[in-house]
Amino acid sequence: MWLKFLFCVLMYFxxxxxxxxxxxxxxxxxxxxxYTNAFSSGLFLAVGIVHILPEANETLAEYIDYPIAFLIAIFGFSLILFVEKIIFRNVEENPSCVELQQLEHQGHHQAVLLDNFDHQHTNQLIRSLKYNQNNLKPYLLSTAIGLxxxxxxxxxxxxxxTSDTLALGLSLMGHKWAEGWALGVAFRESNVEQELQINFIIFSALLSPVGIIIGMLIASESIFVTGIVQSITAGTFIYIASTELIVEEFNKNQNKTIKFxxxxxxxxxxSFIVYLE
Incomplete structure (x- = not known):
């Protein structure tokens, strides 16, 4: 238990x-x-498939004669997919953002569609939409990272x-610094006041410790519930690795061999850590 509390503190800071x-x-x-994301993508994929999911399946197999852990993992994967790619995407692709793209690409010709705006007002609208869009990005990012x-x-x-806690904790810490950095850069490039930026960084930093404490409470209550939670988290690890880290990094043309x-x-x-266990 002391090791989990130690990771709470370390991940927060x-x-x-x-x-x-x-x-x-x-x-x-x-x-x-x-490079960190490329390494973490392989780490997270193996954590989900080789480490967490087999343990969850072993736990739940004692209660249900069906590979229920794998099915729950798919639901966990689908949950994050729904939240990020449907709910968040709808917010990102709101009419204002679409209109902004059209205005930037079509310039003066788009002003014809704005009956009550002259060219000066159109430019003001573009600046206003850019301002709002820049302010929205860090909040969407902090919500996704927080989830x-x-x-x-x-x-x-x-x-x-203890070996599981240490292996998983170290793998998460190898990725957390990049999350904190990405979030800080997103806020730095926005027009949000710095005090509010720092408050959101602190809030985001608290979410991992909160998750650890929730997990500890779940583990102390029921082995069956622990198996379900492990299955869900396995699905989320697979999602983070496959649809975010891998896709994001290998869509870039630079240094693909090194990243692979x-x-x-x-x-x-x-895989070696799991073998040693």
Whole structure:
């Protein structure tokens, strides 16, 4: 239990400090984040498929004669897919953002569709939409990262063995700094007041510890519920790895070979840890 509380503290300070540094700094290192994401994608994929899911299936097999853990993992995957790609996407692609893109690409010709606006008013509208769009991005990002953070924390909280806690905790910490940095950069590029930016960074940093505590409470109540939660979190780990980290990094043309090697190293590292257990 003490190791889980230690990870609560470490993860909080990792996200909070890196987020604050990113807000106040002009330093950029996208390549380092890309390499970290590539390594984490393999790590997270192996955590979900090789580590968490088999353990959840073993737990639930004692209660139900059906591979229910795999089905619940699919539901966990689908839940995050629905929230991020349907709910969040609808917010991102609101009429104002579409209108902004049309205005920027068509310029003066789009003003014809705005009956009561002259060219000056159209330019003001573009600036206003840009302002609102820039302010919206960090909140959407913090919500997405926060959702992941809670599920990742729960996965750590329900672990039973010290070796499981250590392996999963270290793998999460290897990725948390990039989340904090990305969130800080998103707020830095927005027009939000710095005090509010820092408050959101602190709030986001607290979500992993909250997830860990929730997981610990679940683990102490019921083995059956623990198996269900493990299955859901396995699905979320697979989702994060496959549809976000892998797709995002390998759609970029730079250094794909190096990133693929790091991706394989992440898989091998977690597979080796599971083998040692």
């Amino acid at each position: 990792e996200v909070e400090q890196l987020g604050k540094i990113a807000i106040k700094s002009k330093f950029e290192n996208d390549m380092l984040i890309s 992941h953070a809670v599920f990742e924390g729960v996965a750590l909280g329900v672990t039973k063995r 090697i790091l991706y394989l190293l992440g898989i091998l590292l977690m």
